[in-house]
Amino acid sequence: MRNSLISLIAVVASCICVSAQDPAVRPQGYHFEGPRTPADFPKWLADMKRWRVEYLKRIGYNGSEYNREELKWTQGSFMQPQMMIEDRYFFDPTKGKYTVDRYLDDLEKRYGGIDSVLVWPTYPNIGIDDRSQFDLFRDMPGGMSGIKQMVGDFHRRGVRVLFPMMLWDQGTRDFGLAESQALAEELAQVGADGINGDTMGAVPREYRIASDKTGHPLAFEPEALNVDEALAYNNMNWGQATPTGPTGPNIGPPPQPASGKLQHLGSSIVGCRHVDVLRHQDRWRI
Numbered sequence: 001m002r003n004s005l006i007s008l009i010a011v012v013a014s015c016i017c018v019s020a021q022d023p024a025v026r027p028q029g030y031h032f033e034g035p036r037t038p039a040d041f042p043k044w045l046a047d048m049k050r051w052r053v054e055y056l057k058r059i060g061y062n063g064s065e066y067n068r069e070e071l072k073w074t075q076g077s078f079m080q081p082q083m084m085i086e087d088r089y090f091f092d093p094t095k096g097k098y099t100v101d102r103y104l105d106d107l108e109k110r111y112g113g114i115d116s117v118l119v120w121p122t123y124p125n126i127g128i129d130d131r132s133q134f135d136l137f138r139d140m141p142g143g144m145s146g147i148k149q150m151v152g153d154f155h156r157r158g159v160r161v162l163f164p165m166m167l168w169d170q171g172t173r174d175f176g177l178a179e180s181q182a183l184a185e186e187l188a189q190v191g192a193d194g195i196n197g198d199t200m201g202a203v204p205r206e207y208r209i210a211s212d213k214t215g216h217p218l219a220f221e222p223e224a225l226n227v228d229e230a231l232a233y234n235n236m237n238w239g240q241a242t243p244t245g246p247t248g249p250n251i252g253p254p255p256q257p258a259s260g261k262l263q264h265l266g267s268s269i270v271g272c273r274h275v276d277v278l279r280h281q282d283r284w285r286i
Helices: 002-021 038-058 069-076 100-111 133-138 143-156 179-190 205-213 228-232
Strands: 031-033 082-084 116-120 160-165 194-197 219-222 258-260
Touching: 069 219, 100 143, 133 143, 133 160, 133 179, 143 160, 143 179, 160 179, 160 219, 179 205
Parallel strands: 082 116, 116 160, 160 194, 194 219
Antiparallel strands: 031 258
């Protein structure tokens, strides 16, 4: 009886201790609810800072990947369109050459330019035959040497280049290598800078390991980073997540403006939140 009482007291004390550490502001899924009124802002901000300290402790966060010189560019990459290779500003079919300068000059006129670009070579062709994502990459104009020159043209203008990974590419031709190794070697060969994880909550650690083995480390950008452990090595994030409204996810707006959870973890963590800025009807070759 005495031992049971001591155990009960210990459990209660532990619960009180944990409760005391929990700040009043807590994320709802991917987002924080903002302060309900302007007067609530100082307390909301203080509670959010407490949450940040506790959160990073609880997940055992290690920020060494954000200190790597090769990946620090991600911390200043704020504007990144997803660009389909069919974009008529990107390639001149008559001359058979990439027109990166024309593409970038146009974007500077439209909205001031970009920091990085996600080049998308798979949609809408993948699935019409047995070609895999790797085949479609190599089938881009000019092959691997042409892609390398195109990436170099972006770098000359100070723009970093990412390509996607299609985790769901399961029914096409077997490429003969693990996807992590194939992507790392392919993108190192053309000098690309990163991988976008289409539909993914995190790019798995095996891709970090495979990329580092090439001597050409890539930055990783999942579609909606929601795996705590992966925060340590996914340096970028699309942040494509909808705040939860009063009647459920994706239905109706939240009662007050929401703020992305990862934006409050520090200035260097998860450097890029994707901004979808490309959908201009005059840019497509149909």
